[in-house]
Amino acid sequence: MIFLDNLINGLSLGSIYAIIALGYTMVYGIAKMLNFAHGDVIMIGAYIAFCGLQYWGLPPVIAILAAMAVCTLLGVTIEGLAYRPLRQATSLAVLITAIGMSYLLQNIALMIWGANPKSFPRTFINGASIRIGQLNISSATIWTILANIVIMVALTLFTAKTKMGKAMRCVSEDRGAAELMGINVNRTISMTFAIGSALAAIAGVLLCSSYPILQPTTGSMPGIKAFTAAVFGGIGSIPGAMIGGVLLGVIEIFGKAYISTELGDAIVFAVLIVVLLVKPTGLLGKPVREKV
């Protein structure tokens, strides 16, 4: 029973990682950059939802939608102000800018909401838990896993069927050729940031529903782990992010349960190093051939 409990906790945590990892993997696939600030967009989303629920008295669904709207705007703004001027620059410059952006968001949150941890209010997401036999499944877990599946299906359909989705795949394959075919690359990249950031808001709410402590650094550690998940699954691949996220969540919970609580994070990152050593392209990633 403890094993099953851990497994379900792992699946729940992993689903959150998976949703965050989607944001990383889409941006990496299309803009070829590691958006370090993604984890902090999660944190901002969670704070907006928190304010909506706690101070403005919004119904939960509206609060989540408000968080998604703010994060979408934030993501597009960040991209336009900080990353677009560096489109032709080296990846090192873009990476340093992204780190700066991550710190900027954290410090802005620190100024607005202070350093004291806030406890995230209860919503329909963490309602009554369900008992199946001896197994106790919390409602947050069910919502998280459900949200994960819905997002996965919706994104797969979006990239496969819609015009914008096809444009995204084109840009990720060959930016220059896509531009020649009349695809507006800047708009496509903005759209990717918008989708990724909206997902980040959902991930933020789900994360804080399961682990209800909210502070300016809430997003950074899950963000880094989700990036690990994206690499694990194969960076740039949407199903890869899903599988990587879920596996990483399960590994983390089992590591904490059966090896050591203190070493949970170390185990997750050790996985990253092993993956890079054995299969650098990740589980579902395709090896990239380089033309000179």
Place this chain on the structure above:
Amino acid sequence: MTRAKRNRLIYNIVTFVLVIGAFILLQSMIANKSITRSLKGQLVPICCWVVMAVSLNLVIGISGELSLGHAGFMSVGAYTGAVVSGWLLNACAIENTTLRLVLAIVAGGIMAGVMGALIGIPVLRLRGDYLAIVTLAFGEIIRNLVNVLYVGVADGRLAFSFLNKKMPEGVTMLVDGAKGAVKIKPVSTFTAGFVLIMITLLVVLNLVNSRAGRAIKATRDNRIAAESMGVPVTKYKMMAFVTAAALAGMAGALYGLNSSTVVPTQFTFNQSINVLVFVVLGGLGNVLGSVISATLLTVLPEMLRAFSDYRMLVYAVVLILVMIFTNNPLIRSVMNSAIAPLKRTLRGKKQGGDIA
């Protein structure tokens, strides 16, 4: 002598003269007691941060990879230094503090270098931004591990324990889990810090201007071109990364032995970002710039209380703005055309053979 060579020589001489001059000035200030207490307490940390910045510049500026775990290597060095120094005192009864300090710094450097090699092997053969994320992960792993590490010494023998504090009777604890390295006898001196800076500058400047350094820079500028010219890319990237890790470990040992305790929370991701800001503000690839910015940015927050509250906010903005201003082609061309007349008047009429 070509112009490029001459410029490089002048640059190196200026760097060394500035550092030596600053050392002599500060020493004379200490001798006639005109130095403030707070600045005197900062001298060794300044040396440590200068070494950290110069060594990180070797990775970021010269080899073009981003390392976000520099504080992790520093922490490895600090812990190794504390354990070695404590063990030498207990087991070998070495009372000579200089000898203990030197051995501890060497041990810290070796340990951090080994760690750097362990990380570099899987990562540096890959292309892309993997080094950044793996070094970041490494920093977290190290912080996790030292949190549950217990080291004690009794009768000249070291006792290690992991996860739980099972120690034999009568040991003196050297590393006590989350409490960090405890009861360190501070042995660091400003002179030692100065010597370490000189060693760092010698190593880094020589490496940069050697055959290996040119290979590293070629790899940074165009990996494919360098590879097709027969440059073993991974080997040279490893060389830069491991050297930087070892230097960071040495700085860490010096830093650790400057106070009586070392705690894991001193070496967080924030510290790595601090050093990154020193490097970016000093100029990527500019060693002298790193020295100056590390010094100023260590002293400033102490002097300006108001600034220290907003330090991280300002640093974040600095990172973004410096990157955009130095890398956006449009802004750069505007800046260049603004500076060009100024440069021309400075150089006088010596235009023409612009080989550099």
